[in-house]
Amino acid sequence: MIDKKEMKRRGRPRAFDRDVALDQAQALFHAHGYDGVGVAALADAMGVNAPSLYSAFGSKAALFDEVLGRYSDRATLADGLSVPGVDRAEALTGMLRAAAILYATDPTAAGCMVLEGARGADADAAQCARARKATSVAAIANWLRPTHPEQADVVADYTAALMSGMSADARAGAPVERLTAVADMGGLAIAAMLGRN
Amino acid sequence: MIDKKEMKRRGRPRAFDRDVALDQAQALFHAHGYDGVGVAALADAMGVNAPSLYSAFGSKAALFDEVLGRYSDRATLADGLSVPGVDRAEALTGMLRAAAILYATDPTAAGCMVLEGARGADADAAQCARARKATSVAAIANWLRPTHPEQADVVADYTAALMSGMSADARAGAPVERLTAVADMGGLAIAAMLGRN
DNA sequence: GGATTTTTATAGTGATCGATAAAAAAGAAA
DNA sequence: TTTCTTTTTTATCGATCACTATAAAAATCC
Numbered sequence A, B: 001m002i003d004k005k006e007m008k009r010r011g012r013p014r015a016f017d018r019d020v021a022l023d024q025a026q027a028l029f030h031a032h033g034y035d036g037v038g039v040a041a042l043a044d045a046m047g048v049n050a051p052s053l054y055s056a057f058g059s060k061a062a063l064f065d066e067v068l069g070r071y072s073d074r075a076t077l078a079d080g081l082s083v084p085g086v087d088r089a090e091a092l093t094g095m096l097r098a099a100a101i102l103y104a105t106d107p108t109a110a111g112c113m114v115l116e117g118a119r120g121a122d123a124d125a126a127q128c129a130r131a132r133k134a135t136s137v138a139a140i141a142n143w144l145r146p147t148h149p150e151q152a153d154v155v156a157d158y159t160a161a162l163m164s165g166m167s168a169d170a171r172a173g174a175p176v177e178r179l180t181a182v183a184d185m186g187g188l189a190i191a192a193m194l195g196r197n
Numbered sequence C: 001g002g003a004t005t006t007t008t009a010t011a012g013t014g015a016t017c018g019a020t021a022a023a024a025a026a027g028a029a030a
Numbered sequence D: 001t002t003t004c005t006t007t008t009t010t011a012t013c014g015a016t017c018a019c020t021a022t023a024a025a026a027a028t029c030c
Helices: A018-032 A039-046 A050-057 A060-074 A077-082 A088-105 A113-117 A123-144 A152-171 A176-194 B018-032 B039-046 B050-057 B060-074 B077-082 B088-105 B113-117 B123-144 B152-171 B176-194
Strands: none
Touching: A018 A039, A018 A060, A018 A113, A039 A050, A039 A060, A050 A060, A060 A113, A060 A123, A077 A088, A077 A123, A088 A123, A088 A152, A088 A176, A113 A123, A113 A152, A123 A152, A152 A176, A152 B152, A152 B176, A176 B152, A176 B176, B018 B039, B018 B060, B018 B113, B039 B050, B039 B060, B050 B060, B060 B113, B060 B123, B077 B088, B077 B123, B088 B123, B088 B152, B088 B176, B113 B123, B113 B152, B123 B152, B152 B176
């Protein structure tokens, strides 16, 4: 009984698909950033009137947070890290390479929405994005700690910083090759820091 | 006859110091970003009315560009690179360290104004900042090319990307030690890439 | 068929955005 | 003093910002 479609609630039924609307919102946020898109454009792209948007999502910042949540949950960047017994340095370098390709492939969704959102001018939205970024950085550090307790935090911070810079380059229109080259070079520091365990 | 104070121009004299006004504008832009500060706040901080601001600087974007120009010209980050015959890897790592300290020292001017401006939502302002960023990256690449023609471009891109990520962390309130640790680790990749020449 | 509940659409809220029109004010040039 | 030039001030401009009051529409419950 979790499905809201099954349990017919009273009152007028919603005329739009919440997930589809979130997809449209995600596309707009990713293309133009939180500060670069207004609620009017969002509502228009979502095929919804402003009052319905606010009734369904609460506020622009809340909508952004929900979009970020889906974006994080669906991200496959860190999948390579979950392989048991994988070499830490190799896996992290692979993630950097995957990020480079992901960031630069789709020009309408360049860069990382979380890392870019963390730099916005809006305080609320930036705080949401920074919290999610911190969670991801902590996850990487925890993933490193068993094998490299001493270097875990620095390597995690470093990886996030490099990805943030790569995201900025991708949004500026840098070609994939430049980003992958940077990612590979970034892997050198990770290998040097972690050794070949 | 370059000094405008000496050659008394006709008409009512300007009631404010252009350089002082630019300093105030720089402080506001650096503290809140281009998108985070409006012309009303700028004019107020500069001690000037809006029409005077537009008469003296043209537009908000033009004012930002002029501020960025002063900011770049006064930057001392790349000073260590101009020492003749300095070790390339050592000098670049030193620049990363200097950036880490510079970015995190003053909480009211965290991060790099150029790198942050390159990510703004305003297209004009972002283009200005990206052009200046590209100039700096090209300067680093040209500085590397004589000794490391093959690695010059990648190392320059990498250095800028890491600095961009460090700038974001600084704006999020990361302490200096975390930034310097990331900078030092970033130097490992530079050393590995350039060797010990 | 009513009563209730929820979402819809219309229209508009005050605030702020970047930028300006118009005229008074302050100086130099004649 | 008169004329001319430039900057000052005051009072906006229309557009957009995030957001909402109000009421009609569409469903279920009784």
